[in-house]
Amino acid sequence: MPDPFRHYEGVPVLDLPADPPIPETPALDVLNGVSGSTTAADGPTFLSQLLFNSAAISASKRVPSTGDRYALRVNPSSGNLHPTEFHFLTRGMKDWPDGLYHYRPSAHMAEQRALGGLEMKVAGGSAPIVFVLTSIVWREAWKYRERAYRYCLHDMGHAWQALALAARAMGCDSLAIGHFPDDTVAEFCRLHEDEWPMLIIELRGGAIPVREPDAGETIWYGGCANQLSKEITEYARINGIHAATKLIEPVRASIRTADPAPSGSGGIKLPPPATLRRSFGEVARSRRSALDFEGGMQSISLTQLSTLLATATRRFCSDFASTRFIQLYLYAHRVDGLDAGVYRFWPERAELETIERGDQRVVAAGLSLGQELAGNACVAFSMIGDLERAGRAHGDRGYRYVHFEAGAIGQRLYLAAQTLGLSATGIGAFYDEEVHRYLKLAPESGQVVYHFAIGYAVPDPRLEA
Ligand SMILES: Cc1cc2nc3c(=O)[nH]c(=O)nc-3n(C[C@H](O)[C@H](O)[C@H](O)COP(=O)(O)O)c2cc1C
Numbered sequence: 247m248p249d250p251f252r253h254y255e256g257v258p259v260l261d262l263p264a265d266p267p268i269p270e271t272p273a274l275d276v277l278n279g280v281s282g283s284t285t286a287a288d289g290p291t292f293l294s295q296l297l298f299n300s301a302a303i304s305a306s307k308r309v310p311s312t313g314d315r316y317a318l319r320v321n322p323s324s325g326n327l328h329p330t331e332f333h334f335l336t337r338g339m340k341d342w343p344d345g346l347y348h349y350r351p352s353a354h355m356a357e358q359r360a361l362g363g364l365e366m367k368v369a370g371g372s373a374p375i376v377f378v379l380t381s382i383v384w385r386e387a388w389k390y391r392e393r394a395y396r397y398c399l400h401d402m403g404h405a406w407q408a409l410a411l412a413a414r415a416m417g418c419d420s421l422a423i424g425h426f427p428d429d430t431v432a433e434f435c436r437l438h439e440d441e442w443p444m445l446i447i448e449l450r451g452g453a454i455p456v457r458e459p460d461a462g463e464t465i466w467y468g469g470c471a472n473q474l475s476k477e478i479t480e481y482a483r484i485n486g487i488h489a490a491t492k493l494i495e496p497v498r499a500s501i502r503t504a505d506p507a508p509s510g511s512g513g514i515k516l517p518p519p520a521t522l523r524r525s526f527g528e529v530a531r532s533r534r535s536a537l538d539f540e541g542g543m544q545s546i547s548l549t550q551l552s553t554l555l556a557t558a559t560r561r562f563c564s565d566f567a568s569t570r571f572i573q574l575y576l577y578a579h580r581v582d583g584l585d586a587g588v589y590r591f592w593p594e595r596a597e598l599e600t601i602e603r604g605d606q607r608v609v610a611a612g613l614s615l616g617q618e619l620a621g622n623a624c625v626a627f628s629m630i631g632d633l634e635r636a637g638r639a640h641g642d643r644g645y646r647y648v649h650f651e652a653g654a655i656g657q658r659l660y661l662a663a664q665t666l667g668l669s670a671t672g673i674g675a676f677y678d679e680e681v682h683r684y685l686k687l688a689p690e691s692g693q694v695v696y697h698f699a700i701g702y703a704v705p706d707p708r709l710e711a
Contacts, residue, residue: 248385248478250317251352252331252441254469258358259350260342262294268527269299269415273665274519276415276526277557277658284416284453289342292416292455293334293356293375299530300412301332301405302354307708315710319351321408322535322660324397324674329385330405330444333378333435335364338459346435348469359436362464366434366446368495369426373448374456375418378431379405380441383488384478390674395484397674399646400696402444403653404660404672408530409447410563411661415526417453422446422564424647425640427495438471440478442488445650490642504569504639507632510592512599514584516552522665529664536669536703539622544702545580546624550666552596554625554700557662558655559593566647571636572655573692575601575685577610577626580701588685601685613684614697615675623701624668628681629655631695652696659698669703672696 271282286292298320305318319328332349336342346360370376379402386394386401410420423446431443555574561567574591576598578584588602611621613628620626629652636644656672663670674696681687681694 248388248474249472250328250385251350252348252382252474253350253472254348254357254359255472257467257469260356260358261290262297262354262356263291264354266291266295266298268525269295269412270525270527271415272523273526273529273661274522274553274557276411277560277662279560281417282415282526286416286455287340288455289336289339292339293342294354295416296412297332297349298354299415299527300408301349301351303351304531305534306710307706308710310708317352318534320530320533321405322533322672323401323404324386324672325389327385327389328401329381329383329398330401331380331382331441332405333380335366335370335376335378336374337363337372338374338456340455340457344460357469358467359469360464360466362462363460364464366431368430369423369446370448373450374454375449377409377447377449378435378443379445379447380437380443382440382474383442383484384440384474387481387484388475388479392481392483393674395487396649396695399444399649400653400656400672400674403650404657406445406447406650407654407657411526412530413449418449418451420563421448422562423448424564424566424650425493425497425501425643427497428492430495436466436468440474444646487645491646493643501565502639504571505635507570509594510599511595512590512592512597514589514598514600516555516596516598517549519553519556520549520666524665529661533660533664534669534709535671536619536701537706538619538704539624539669539699539701540704541622543580545582546668546701548581548583550668551581551584551625553666554659554662555591555593556596558658559591562651562654566640567651570651571632571648572651572695573630573632575628575630577606577620579607579610579621579626580624609684613676613681614673615677617673617675619671620673620697620699623699625700627698628685628694629696629698630685630687630692632692634690649695656696656698659700663700668700670698670700672698
């Protein structure tokens with residue numbers, strides 16, 4: 247297993263204050279687009295609060311046989327392998343030097359890779375905080391081989407929403423930019439060759455404590471990226487798809503608006519979503535994946551299901567998701583007032599369309615690579631991505647965007663479930679072709695890109711706060 251933490255060594259490391267304030271705005275409000283506020287009056291506290299609620303370590307697990315502990319973070323990750331790295335540029339933040347930083351989650355600190363004014367001309371604009379999220383695919387590939395690329399894209403979608411929602415809870419707007427020339431951004435950030443830039447996220451808003459930007463020369467420290475493994479195995483298909491989905495300059499002119507998502511209706515109208523007061527900070531920091539769910543009789547209400555679906559399918563702020571590419575199919579096992587079956591969700595009308603009737607527990611588990619949690623949950627999901635429509639608008643780059651959207655929906659489902667007193671688990675392992683056959687999906691009507699499950703978690707004795 248490669249080192250789970252990337253460090254850029256030989257650079258100044260700046261403290262982020264411990265125990266930053268908790269964003270108190272209700273999590274469901276934040277998920278529904280309401281901006282919160284922050285008491286952070288300076289740059290270090292602001293950045294600390296932002297990262298503490300989006301990317302920091304939030305718990306640990308202890309392996310009973312060896313006593314070894316390993317870290318869990320606010321953002322989830324396939325196999326807890328965390329291929330996503332958080333770099334950020336700041337300009338004009340109070341009591342914080344302008345520069346380029348890399349977040350060090352193991353110590354909740356910022357590695358200062360460059361000092362002074364930096365402007366990434368191709369993306370990011372003049373925002374006071376610009377994140378560059380990268381993937382280290384080897385972190386996933388040593389275990390999941392070629393499928394790792396998809397997991398990295400899902401994880402990126404989760405990290406994007408973790409960051410965007412934490413920012414909103416603190417009163418900031420965010421815009422995700424997927425359409426940028428990869429190599430130009432990698433060179434600008436002087437990334438190690440094993441790190442690939444995937445998403446750029448601009449943060450703006452009156453909540454960010456600002457001052458005049460620094461004038462003067464930029465000093466580059468760069469830093470030496472730690473070696474994650476003695477040797478790595480190259481996967482030609484991963485390199486191939488990454489190369490095929492890259493953009494080269496100039497790219498701005500080529501952003502196209504995708505054809506609208508299909509709209510439809512179903513016979514089952516969902517009730518209005520719930521409102522709850524649980525704070526964003528508490529929900530984000532306590533989110534955990536369930537290892538398995540209590541099978542039994544306990545069910546969720548139709549209002550809970552409606553809340554999950556409504557919060558998961560709200561519009562995203564990005565340059566690639568002006569229209570949605572993902573459609574949700576549900577395997578309803580135990581939802582009050584809803585017969586067991588498969589349903590398609592139509593978000594505009596908040597309606598469910600019946601696709602298949604009857605008990606789906608064995609099927610959902612079977613399709614999810616035999617993982618019982620998909621059958622023991624109260625509801626499981628297949629996220630169906632319209633890769634053709636994404637491709638028509640964005641070319642091969644669209645492949646990334648569909649997976650980012652799936653991960654982003656997953657992150658919203660995690661947080662909504664946690665708020666409702668339920669638990670969730672992302673499921674990257676499923677049998678693609680069998681899902682298409684079971685849902686009777688014609689090739690042009692989409693492909694399965696992600697599975698998900700929500701229910702009542704079986705307690706995990708290894709978990710330590
Ligand atoms: C993209 C993605 C795919 C995942 N796939 C699976 C899966 O197939 N089976 C499973 O049990 N957990 C899966 N998980 C859950 C991870 O194992 C979990 O996020 C990780 O162990 C970290 O734990 P945490 O979410 O509690 O922080 C997945 C998570 C993500 C984000």
